[in-house]
Amino acid sequence: MIYCFQHYYRELDKYKPVGRKFYLRDTVIVSRELLGKLIIRKIKSETLIAKITETEAYRGEDDPASHSFLKMTRRNKVMFDTGGKVYVYFIYGNYYCFNIVTEKKGTGSAVLIRAAEPVEGIEAMKAFRGKIKNIYELTNGPGKLCKALNIDKLLYGKDATEEGEIFISHPVKREKFQILSTKRIGISKGADLPFRFFIKDSPFVTKHKFNREVIIPGS
DNA sequence: TATTCGATGTGCT
DNA sequence: GCACATCGAATAC
Numbered sequence: 465m466i467y468c469f470q471h472y473y474r475e476l477d478k479y480k481p482v483g484r485k486f487y488l489r490d491t492v493i494v495s496r497e498l499l500g501k502l503i504i505r506k507i508k509s510e511t512l513i514a515k516i517t518e519t520e521a522y523r524g525e526d527d528p529a530s531h532s533f534l535k536m537t538r539r540n541k542v543m544f545d546t547g548g549k550v551y552v553y554f555i556y557g558n559y560y561c562f563n564i565v566t567e568k569k570g571t572g573s574a575v576l577i578r579a580a581e582p583v584e585g586i587e588a589m590k591a592f593r594g595k596i597k598n599i600y601e602l603t604n605g606p607g608k609l610c611k612a613l614n615i616d617k618l619l620y621g622k623d624a625t626e627e628g629e630i631f632i633s634h635p636v637k638r639e640k641f642q643i644l645s646t647k648r649i650g651i652s653k654g655a656d657l658p659f660r661f662f663i664k665d666s667p668f669v670t671k672h673k674f675n676r677e678v679i680i681p682g683s
Numbered sequence: 684t685a686t687t688c689g690a691t692g693t694g695c696t
Numbered sequence: 697g698c699a700c701a702t703c704g705a706a707t708a709c
Contacts, residue, residue, distance in 0.1 A: 557702095
């Protein structure tokens with residue numbers, strides 16, 4: 465009996481939300497440090513888990529590529545909330561993109577989660593995604609990731625620092641990897657800023673020609 | 684293997 | 697009416 469209780473509590477404790485303070489820092493730093501963290505997505509009794517492998521930083525005020533650049537609108541409103549909130553938007557008539565708001569309230573900055581490595585609930589992810597050729601295509605892209613984790617507008621404004629339908633967890637084991645940086649993908653304004661980050665040699669990142677034009681090796 | 688292009692719908696001018 | 701933080705199929709080589 466005692467063993468069962470210990471086991472029970474350890475499972476509960478396994479995935480620990482990253483706290484608010486983590487997000488209340490410079491967006492570029494948060495963007496880099498989100499690599500390796502876990503997205504925990506709870507759907508009914510199922511828990512889907514994916515390790516973040518690729519992100520992009522979108523700064524407030526001085527970043528013309530950011531949705532928050534011009535002014536607050538109904539769509540970007542949550543970007544101006546406190547760091548740690550979930551920003552989901554719909555793009556190209558087909559896809560959702562999943563972001564975590566950063567910095568203090570009023571800044572208007574966020575990190576786009578572009579790709580992840582499936583960890584748990586892979587069969588459920590496949591079911592949400594539909595036909596795929598191989599495991600590497602399951603979540604290697606912002607639209608694909610949202611489809612696999614069933615992320616849509618319903619999660620807009622949720623708090624990723626609280627254990628709910630979706631949150632970000634510290635990894636169970638600390639892991640060493642190198643971070644590479646390139647320009648951001650698919651934008652026209654602010655296109656030269658090196659604000660895309662990904663885990664070196666991970667097969668679970670987007671396949672893009674920018675991968676050959678790495679700007680900052682290291683870390 | 685690299686590049687182009689169509690589908691799709693919402694937000695904003 | 698147009699731009700868009702995408703994807704995957706089709707095309708050209």
